[in-house]
Amino acid sequence: MxxxxxxxxxxxxxxxxxxxxxxxxxxxxxxxxxxxxxxxxxxxxxxxxxxxxxxxxxxxxxxxxxxxxxxxxxxxxxxxxTHIIKYFKFLNIWIEHTEFLEIVKHSWNEEVVGNPLFVLHQKIKRTCKTLSSWSRQAFCDIYEEPKKL
Known part of the structure; x- marks a missing residue:
């Protein structure tokens, strides 16, 4: 030790x-x-x-x-x-979806090793990326639809 x-x-x-x-x-x-x-x-x-x-x-x-x-x-x-800054946007509609809590739990519980701040940063980053990807599958791309209309 x-x-x-x-x-x-x-x-x-x-x-x-x-x-x-x-x-x-x-x-x-x-x-x-x-x-x-x-x-x-x-x-x-x-x-x-x-x-x-x-x-x-x-x-x-x-x-x-x-x-x-x-x-x-x-x-x-x-x-x-790349200097493109993509901000994470949390959509309230997600919390009503039956898969939401399981998606967050699964993403957050994946092991990350490093100092505590690194671990926290990586877990937040991964969870945001997972939610964004899941949202496009579960709800389509809600930002693209208005552009098409």
Missing amino acids: EESLDFIQCLNDCGLQDAGFSGSKYTWCDNRDPPYTIWKRLDRLVHNSQWFDVFNATSVTHLSRTCSDHAPLLVKMNFDN
Whole structure:
């Protein structure tokens, strides 16, 4: 446990933060038989603010382990330079739909790993995206209909 605190302190001292991930929770396994198997998240991408300024849409995915005791990390380094701001609009009609609460619950409960603010941000972002997509399926594109008329 003390080693973990030392590692976190080192990251803070260097101005680094964990990039978070999607996929399996662990990246390493000691390959012992259950119940003695040890699973850990040893592999991770950390970045500083300068990295994020250049690659602000970086994502990390833990892939499946195959011939190693470590899982490979798939890192997508993208820069999202689009300046189109799309604001999320909550529509009151959604709450009357029978699927609404289940859609929100399912989206919110998907696991995100990282510092608490990162987790909150990712959950809000994912839930908004899921609701917007679901709304177009359940109610059509309500913004397109008036344009057609």
